[in-house]
Amino acid sequence: MRRVRQYTKICVLLLLCTLLFVGCTTQTASLPGLPQARGMTPLIKEVPLDKPSEEIVISFVGDLNMAAEVRYETWGACFNEFAKRVGPAYFLQNVAPVFQSDDLTVGDVENVFSDSGLARADKGDEAYAYWYRSGSENAQILSVSGIEIGSIANNHTMDFGVQGYEDTKAALDAVGVMWGDETRACYVERKGIRIGVFCSKLFGSGQLTPILEWLESEEARACDYRIVYFHGGTERIYQPEASKQQMCRRLIDQGAQLVIGSHPHVLQPMEEYNGGYIVYSLGNFLFGGSRTCENETVIYQQILTLQEGKIVAQSYRMIPCNCYTDTVDTPYQPAIVTDEAQKQRIIDYMHGRCDSPML
Numbered sequence: 001m002r003r004v005r006q007y008t009k010i011c012v013l014l015l016l017c018t019l020l021f022v023g024c025t026t027q028t029a030s031l032p033g034l035p036q037a038r039g040m041t042p043l044i045k046e047v048p049l050d051k052p053s054e055e056i057v058i059s060f061v062g063d064l065n066m067a068a069e070v071r072y073e074t075w076g077a078c079f080n081e082f083a084k085r086v087g088p089a090y091f092l093q094n095v096a097p098v099f100q101s102d103d104l105t106v107g108d109v110e111n112v113f114s115d116s117g118l119a120r121a122d123k124g125d126e127a128y129a130y131w132y133r134s135g136s137e138n139a140q141i142l143s144v145s146g147i148e149i150g151s152i153a154n155n156h157t158m159d160f161g162v163q164g165y166e167d168t169k170a171a172l173d174a175v176g177v178m179w180g181d182e183t184r185a186c187y188v189e190r191k192g193i194r195i196g197v198f199c200s201k202l203f204g205s206g207q208l209t210p211i212l213e214w215l216e217s218e219e220a221r222a223c224d225y226r227i228v229y230f231h232g233g234t235e236r237i238y239q240p241e242a243s244k245q246q247m248c249r250r251l252i253d254q255g256a257q258l259v260i261g262s263h264p265h266v267l268q269p270m271e272e273y274n275g276g277y278i279v280y281s282l283g284n285f286l287f288g289g290s291r292t293c294e295n296e297t298v299i300y301q302q303i304l305t306l307q308e309g310k311i312v313a314q315s316y317r318m319i320p321c322n323c324y325t326d327t328v329d330t331p332y333q334p335a336i337v338t339d340e341a342q343k344q345r346i347i348d349y350m351h352g353r354c355d356s357p358m359l
Contacts, residue, residue: 035347037303037315039272053312056190056304057102060229062262062282062297064150065289066091066141067111067134070120070159079288079332080134088138091286092145094335098299098319099146103190106197106229107285108262109150109157109179113139113171118160131159132289136171141286143175148188151199153181154231154263180229182210185219192309196223202232202261208247215255224311225304228256231263233281236294238349238356240268240280252276257314258302266294269352270316277302277316279350284323285334291327296320296346296357297334320346 068078075081083091092099099105111132112118123129142150150172158165172179180186180199188195198214201207211228214220228251233244240248240261248259252274259278261268268281279300287293299319304311320337324330337343342359349357 035317035319037301037317039277039315051307053305053307054191056104056193056195056306058195058227058302058304059099059102059105060260060279060282060300060302061105061107061147061285063110063154063265063284063287064107064142064147065110065132065156065284065287066138067113067132067288069289070131070133073133080138082332083134083138083141088140089144091141091332092147092334094333095299095321096145098336102146102301104149104188104195105147106149106151106227106260107142107147108154108229108231109142109152109168109172110154110262111156111288112160112164112168114160114164114167116163116167118164118167121159121161121164130156130289132156133160133164134288136167136174139171139175139177142172142177147177149178149180149186149197149199151181151229151231151262152179153199153201155201185214187219187223191306193224193304193306193311194222195225195227196220197227197229199229200231202230202244202247204232205243205247207232208250211251211256212254215251220255225258226256227258227260227302229260229262231261233261233264233268235264236266237264238266238268244280245278248278248280249273252278260300267296267298267346267350267357269350270300271352277314285321286332287323288332291324291331293323295322295324296342297323298346298350299336318347318350 068080072078073080113136115136120131178186182200186197200211251259257276261281264281267283270279283297284293285297301317303315305313320343321334325335345359346357348354
């Protein structure tokens with residue numbers, strides 16, 4: 001009899017564990033051939049899954065460098081000259097269907113768009129500095145591919161001074177791409193949900209001030225979903241510094257629901273924290289400054305589940321990509337990873353299960 005009771009208890013325990021696992025599994029739909037969403041986090045105490053629901057999908061990519069380094073901008077094989085030959089749709093044609101089928105796409109515009117012969121800004125030792133510029137026509141790379149918001153809060157949009165910065169804004173305005181920096185947040189409404197995106201540099205705690213002020217503002221509080229897209233941290237390291245982690249977590253504590261990073265030129269892992277999500281670095285995505293930048297990157301998608309016009313849960317999807325697949329015939333052209341081993345390696349790395357995204 002005791003053995004029967006023990007067996008019954010074990011069966012009940014296994015049944016409860018199974019129900020718990022099923023209850024935590026995300027039911028978010030995905031695009032054909034793309035991974036299912038993960039990590040559903042309820043934003044209300046109970047999510048009544050029997051009620052009709054819909055989704056908002058927001059895609060994020062890292063650095064979009066759509067220019068040549070100024071010292072090579074007349075070189076026939078450089079990005080600027082190549083762009084004149086192939087046109088703006090070429091560069092993101094492999095991933096544009098993802099951006100065009102989502103509800104919003106955000107990336108970091110890490111170059112100056114200007115048709116003026118501007119002088120370089122003084123950066124000190126030229127051996128360790130870079131200046132990136134292309135003509136205003138290259139802003140079309142974003143618009144024709146479905147990227148709606150470009151962050152210009154980074155360390156290269158001032159490469160040609162204030163006038164270069166203003167020219168970049170004008171170029172983005174001309175093609176209908178919203179731009180954001182520390183002086184202007186971006187607001188969009190999708191399916192009745194108001195989304196705020198604040199773009200900022202974040203190389204030290206002093207640069208938290210404009211972000212925190214925005215999070216406390218009436219405009220941000222009026223948003224149903226608040227996103228901080230920042231540019232900062234140490235380059236080419238595979239784990240976020242403790243200081244960056246502390247700053248990002250503080251932003252979640254202060255009301256951001258999603259924090260996305262760029263600048264290190266390599267991927268850094270993500271984490272769920274206090275009901276929000278942090279992606280410490282999305283690395284490069286399109287990088288005109290080099291045909292052989294570190295190749296591993298992702299399209300990160302945040303998926304908001306709506307019921308009765310309100311956000312009831314959030315989940316995410318990562319789409320592993322290569323910044324390039326060919327450096328000769330089809331350079332500067334990101335593509336979704338097809339190799340299953342590489343794909344799994346990148347996903348494992350982003351979840352902190354290995355030290356590097358590279359096989």
